[in-house]
Amino acid sequence: MPFQRIQSEKLSHAVVRQIEKLILRGILRPGERLPAERELADKLGVSRPSLREALADLQDRGLLETRAGAGVFVAEVLGSAFSDALITLFATHDEAVSDYLAFRRDLESMAADRAARLGSETDLKVVDTVFRKMEAAHAKRNPAEEAKLDAEFHLSIIEASHNIIMLHMMRSMFQLLQEGVFYNRQIMFKQRATRDELLNQHRAINDALQARDPEAARKAVERHLDFVEGSLSDWREMERNEDIARQRYEHAQTL
Template sequence: MKQKISDKVAERLQEMLKNQTWTAGDKLPPERDLAKQLGVSRPSLREALQKLVCAGLLTTRHGGGTFVQEKNQVNFIDPLLNMFQEQTEAKFDVLEVRHALEGTAAYYAALRHTEVDRQRIQHCFDYMIEMHGSPNPLDEAKADAQFHLAISEAAYNPVLQHIMKNLFSLLENSITHNLDKLYTLPKVFEPLSHQHERMMNKVLERDADGARRAAQEHLVFVGESLQQIERAESRKLHAVRSLPTL
């Protein structure tokens, strides 16, 4: 299949990031100048930039341009990451927090999103579907996290954005662990993708109550599915321990 121009542009931009043409926190040149520099149309450039935003390499600021994503340096996250890595039950604590935050984020995103947000959310959803089955599970985890964060950013609540961005590492860690477990269930990708699509559609339709319900129902499904897996694993472990020793 012929590679899209925007995909080629995205690859070229990634090379420029690797070669440190721009570093963390730098603002990219205006679209008009960057498109001219790369010798491509502005629509192709815009689509490529959205792909890199969805991949977590770039970030946009409303009315402020596109920037190279900065690494999370907030120290208060470190103890939470350690707890999550050491305590298996912590993933359910993360889901409880996400249930509260993302339900609220989806509600206000439905009320406040702009046309730019609509495009970003749709791009992030498409990219997440594209990343399904990637050889590196982290690619899919990052795409999943970026989809959820695109919705939270469209809520235009500075406090919520600050919390969600500083929880990004934990959120990404949570999703990685969840995917490792969830995709062992038969036909799990289909319901998850439908839930993500419903969440997106409710936001884009400006159905605030529906968006909040869709986000919360998605996270309830994730939690119940993980509990189902853990029960199955516990029964399997019990059965192994019950085998007579030779």
């Protein structure tokens, strides 16, 4: 007979499965600190020995890490998506930027479509909240803050799409972007005209999502990333022109 005796699950195994799901769904994020042992045991309703057993299992598998004197953290696993050698290649070849933006255009337009159709009211409220922060940062003219919120806005849409593979893949890609591997995002927010246009584009994306219009959301994301690619191309051309002009000027001073 194919039946087996039912056995109650160890508490530590239940803790492991719960923390695994929180990491998998992107609720617990890389680098995030877990509550102190006593507090976490109380929240989960388990004994501290059961909690320690679960945490040890998760650490052995590389999902959690202990930092001396600081506590237990979700492991920084995103960088492992690419080798150091490949990351260096990304950073030194312009074609990687174009391919990166094309990759984002395809996946993020799909994510926006899914978010408009499948995102919960709370998901869309999170997206809208980040956009309102972008409006506030825009008024302060802080390129670093605007660049940070730009990434949060796009990731909130991906989270709202509820595709866990897409979520972790794009978090990995945004991690590299935040580290300046593909380009310096703050460049995009230094010119007033560009900043205004970027805010309008993010507003269009947010409006389409709040209206639950998948086609409008998809097209708004595509227009936005096409604009980003064009702006970066113009900036690189201006940099090359400036180098030539500087050489011409320096040479003229010697005549």
